[in-house]
Amino acid sequence: MDLYKLHASNPHIFQQFSVKDILFLYYKCPQKEKILQLYSSYNQFVFSLKGGKIFHQGDRRYKVDKDSSYLFRRAGFLQEMSDDTQGWELLAFYLKDDYLKKIFDDFRRHLPLNELPVTPKEMMVRISINDRIRECYLSIIPYFNQRESLPEEIIEIKLKELLYNIFVNPENRNILSYINSLADGYQTPVWQVMESNYMYNLKLSEYAHLANRSLSAFKRDFMEYYGVTPGRWLASKRLKRAKTLIETTQKTIGEIAFENGFSNLSHFCRVFKDKYGITPTECRN
Template sequence: MGIVYNNYDDTVADPHTFRQLAVKDALFLYYRCPQVDKHVQLFSHYNEIMFTLSGSRTMHHSGKSWTLGKHSCLLTRKTAYLQELPDVVGWEVLAFYFQDDFFRQVFNEYRQYLPLTNLPEPPRDMLMEINVNETTKAFFYSILPYFKQKLPPAEGLLELKFKELLFNIFLDPVNAGLLAYVNSIMDQQKIPLWEVMDANYMFNLTITQFARMAHRSVSAFKTEFQQYYNTSPGKWLTQKRLEHAKLLLDTSGKSVSDVAFVSGFENLSHFSRVFKEKYGTSPLQYKKREVDI
């Protein structure tokens, strides 16, 4: 239990399943999702925009859920999330991976045309719903023929198409929250370490995976972590996960096994051991005690 798959690495490694168009470090994919398990934990060190052509998936993060149906669109920032397989068979999707620098590049190039007055506060969610209007929908469908060509399209053309996508999304007033988020990171050199940790500690990510999402080397990540939190990543993660698990045992009807899974523990036995060390009782005994009170 608790394995977190790198969405970006896994798709790049399987071009047969995930048909790909690449420009520099940006990547457009077209695929039918091969997911078979009811729940999978995924993470990426890239931003990702997903547009559903058919079928459905539900994403969960920090107690919130986003269901993608036909023609719905979602941005996942550099983060982990839980992906749920619904009863609807199949999920045909276009996905666009890119770094923050591409956000900044498009924002700067088209700044004079963007509706930047009276922007709302930037959303804190690591997943953001994107409104799809007729122009944006037409753009996504205009990309599909490129995946069927024998010869790949010119990189210059693809780069223009990638920019067109973001520009159209930015222009839609309904996406003012997303535009506010991009505006907020224009002067940001790198993602704050605390933002990555607070949003993802409940996933069973390794230190290397956390470092990749934060765009730091492992050594730089550990050094900065120690300076910011005054403790090691391992100790901090165990403490945060235990606090999260205890809260779930107190307030939810989840089983002990489910609590261990959604709190980021590697397995049930490890969770039970560290929980007892911290709180003097096993998770099951603690849960029963809460029921008896």
Template structure:
């Protein structure tokens, strides 16, 4: 599910304001499923007002809290309700590249862009929230409850102050490095998207959106880099991961199906058997028997 489209299409659930085509939201998360798969084709900043959620990407996990914001880059991810359930009240700011580029150029003379760290490979990144940053984002909250039209100039000034304070905070150099790369019109490579996203059940058009390409351009760039089609490559990588999990974990077949991006258990079992001539359960049993024999 494209979280941006979900947010934009449901203003009755996700209270929202727009600023020059930028979408800002303030809401209590309505999630009821224990875990959901989402993806976004826009960068977003998320600030936890209260409660928490668990965000997972690959083998990495983040637990939202008031003292750290989260930058969700263009990626697919899992959002999970924690065992100690609590509501999650959150402010979300979507950042589109063109608008962010204009603001960054305004900030550039005041930012320390020398000796920035290398941009991290993690697609979800925490950043520090101090009292000054918290005061800035909390000053935005009252405007979400006002029915009257808000002049862009007022809200934009507050948003710029918030973003500036985040970027100049010395502890947020990693985020500053990412934004600096974005505004330099960096073109994300195909492998940067696929190597961290293949295990999510996305359509080719959705992988293309994360990679900021049309579907046709994505297919062309993909085949140029990998020398095969996206469908064949995805099946191969997902089966490799599934086989490894069957060999090294006690996870249920349903959990492996979900974690490897297959649509359902029957689909996974069929594809797996076509490749290895064994069902996933048969493969696991044979592998376990082999281990017992080796130990004997």
């Protein structure tokens, strides 16, 4: 499920407005299922106001709670409900690469760009919040209840102020390193995208989107690196990871199938037996 499309197409659930290439969101998460499999096709800045969620990407686990904030990079992930009963209330912004590049270039001469750390590869990069940053994002919330039309220039100024204060905070050099890599035209290698996201049930076009490539360019780069088709590689990687989880965890077979990109349990059992000569249950026993 594409999180951006889910949000943008349901304004009655996710309070929102848009300015240029930015989608502004302020809502209480309506999630009912224990775990959802999602993917984000754009950069997202998320500011948690109440409650929280747990996110899984591959073998990494991220806990988002009250007053924590993150940059979500394009990626597939699992979103799990936390034990917090009050629900998750958040403010979020979807920003396309080109818009982030423009803002970065506007601020470049004011930013501390010397000796930046290595560009982070994690799906979620924590944003360190100080009083100025907190005041900036909280000041945007009243605009969601304003009925008259909003001057785009005012909203964009508020967002630029927020991004600038994030960028210049010395505790956010990982964020600055990532934005700097975008501005310098760095293209994430196909292998890096695939090794982090192969366990999610995505279409090839969606993997191409995560890799910021056209479908044809994605297939070409994939074949050049791996030497096999994406379909064969994905099936092999997912089954291998599923077998490891069957042998080393107490998760149910259904949970393991779901967490490795198989939406149909009977199909998973069939291809697992074709690969290993035994069923998932026999493998566990």
